[in-house]
Amino acid sequence: MFPSPAFTAxxxxxxQGLLRIIVGFLYLQHGASKLFGVPHVAMFDGLSVFSLMGAAGVLELVGGSLVLLGLFTRPAAFLLSGQMAIGYFMMHAPQGFLPMLNGGELAVLYCFTFLYFATAGSGAFSLDGLRGKTVQDRHRGQP
Structure with a gap:
């Protein structure tokens, strides 16, 4: 039977680690665009860091970097999941119910992807893994 348990393990x-790296990289680009203009998106020209979009940019840049590196992945992903839920309900939901019609597909996808990392952890290739025990191990009382 494919996939075998050994293959899956x-x-x-x-x-999971590869998905985390790609999602973190894509997400931090949103923050870099808002805060530094790279990559350039015209609607972010002149954006104040002290605005709601500026605060979102800080979360995207810092949180996306943490997720990319796999450092404090669970708490960072939890915050980012909440940010995307708030963003969806503030910006997209008022324009209609369906994400495909209100432009909110990406926000929903990020929200639930970050929620996955908040519960599942960082996977392979992470600084969390190099730091030693995972949060899950501490809760189980393992040495």
């Missing part, structure tokens, strides 16, 4: 953490 070996490759699931690696796929």
């Amino acid at each position: 070996t490759w699931s953490p690696r796929a």
Whole structure:
């Protein structure tokens, strides 16, 4: 039967880590665009850091970097999931119910992807893994 339990045990953490790295990289670009203009998005020209969009940019840049590196992944992903939920309900939901029609598909996708990382952890290739015990191990009382 494919995939075998051995295959799944070996490759699931690696796929999870790869997904975390890609999502973190994509997300931090939103913050970099808002705060530094790179990549340039015209609607963010002149954006104040002390505005709601500026605060979102800080969360995106810092949180996206933490997720990319796999450092404090669970709490960072939890905050970012909440940010995307708030962003969706503030900016997209008032324009209609369906995310495909209100432009909120990406916000919903980020929200639930970050919620996944908040519960599942960082996977392979993470600084959390290099730091030693995971949060899950501490809750189980493992040494």
